[in-house]
Amino acid sequence: MADSSQYLTVGALTGYLKAKFDRDPYLAKVYLTGEISNLGNRKGRHLYFSLKDPDGKSVIRATMFSYASRLKFEPKEGMKVLAIGRVQVYEPSGSYSIILDQMTPDGIGDLFLALNQLKEKLSQEGLFAQEKKVLPLLPKKIAVITSPTGAVVEDVAKTVERRLPDAQVILLPAVVQGEGAVPSLLKQLNRIDNLGFDTVIIGRGGGSIEDLWAFNDEALVRKVAALKTPVIASVGHETDNTLVDLVADRRAATPTAAAELATPVTRQNILDRLFELKTRLVVAGRQTIAQRQQVLDQIVNRPIMQQPDRLYAAYQQEVDQLTSRLGRGFSRQLEQKQYRFQQAKNSLVKEQQQLLRPYQEALALASTKLDLVSPLKILSAGYTIVKGPKNQVIKEKADLQVGDRVHLTFADGEVPAQITGE
Secondary structure (H helix, E strand, O other): OOOHHHOOOHHHHHHHHHHHHHHOHHHHOEEEEEEEEOOOOOOOOOEEEEEEOOOOOOEEEEEEOOHHHHOOOOOOOOOEEEEEEEEEEEOOOOEEEEEEEEEEEOOOOHHHHHHHHHHHHHHHHOOOOOOOOOOOOOOOEEEEEEOOOOOHHHHHHHHHHHHOOOOEEEEEEOOOOOOOHHHHHHHHHHHHOOOOOOEEEEEEOOOOOOOOHHHHOHHHHHHHHHOOOOEEEEEOOOOOOOHHHHHOOEEOOOHHHHHHHHOOOOHHHHHHHHHHHHHHHHHHHHHHHHHHHHHHHHHHOOHHHHOOHHHHHHHHHHHHHHHHHHHHHHHHHHHHHHHHHHHHHHHHHHHHHHHHHHHHHHHHHHHHHHHHOOHHHHHOOOOOEEEOOOOOEOOOHHHOOOOOEEEEEEOOEEEEEEOOOO
């Protein structure tokens, strides 16, 4: 019967192998190439999957802890990668796996892959297809978001000064490279719409994809797309393309080109246009004057204008005729009125005489009777009326005294007298 002390437990064997693996310097840092397989749940902090050879004959489990902060791309099933990590034995199951520290796509940079993945995501959202804003023709305030130490703002300022001196170029300094670039750029972009800028230029000089990576940041790209102010992107050189370039309203290869886009109408354009309009106005004015002069000459040369009395002669004749007709009509009406008036007067006189005849006859009879007893009738017979000093009629001698002045009334008048004796 064999000695049982020679036999190892499964745990002892697994522990021995784990110790061997841990002490082996060749397994402490292993460089592997393979394809991602069995990609596990990526909702947690850690990533679990397998690496296999292209022919699928060999497979090793792989784990990357806190993968979100380590990877700059999104791993996908079947993707070929280059991985660096350490091999370890998992004692509970007796299996071995590789714990990855780094992983990059094989044959393509991780930044470039991440860029393409983000680009595809934003493209599917329609961010790059949204309607571009129109650049103002005559901007008054142009913001430039860039490094204060670079040549971008200087090139923009010189170009704007040359093309449109009245436009104001304002620098909003920002970090354009490194870890602090995105927060710095976002800080300045958040101010744009509230400061009344007409156009904003954002950019920097050329560089590697790592240098320009801040302009591929998702938050920065979305902010540029959401701005109400038109944005001109001038990031890198002509061959460099970032996501900010794709969402900007216009893209310029150089700062000078960006400044030219920001000032589509130059001061010289305005002067040329004014000169053109002035010339056209003068020509149009002369043509109008010539046309009006021609019309005026035609009017002046009309016979009626040469002999203006002909214009009102007919009217004067008509006025004379109407005046004559009016006079004759008035005369006829007046004669008719006079005739009627005379008839009415005669009729009235006759009626008056008829009405007064009885009264006249009665008056004549009364007058005759009155005349018979009239004092004047008596006086004409030789009688005299004596009136005393108080103009009273003297009827008796006793009413008078010597020296009284009296008035003697005869048929033909009065005579004063004085009583001189009895």
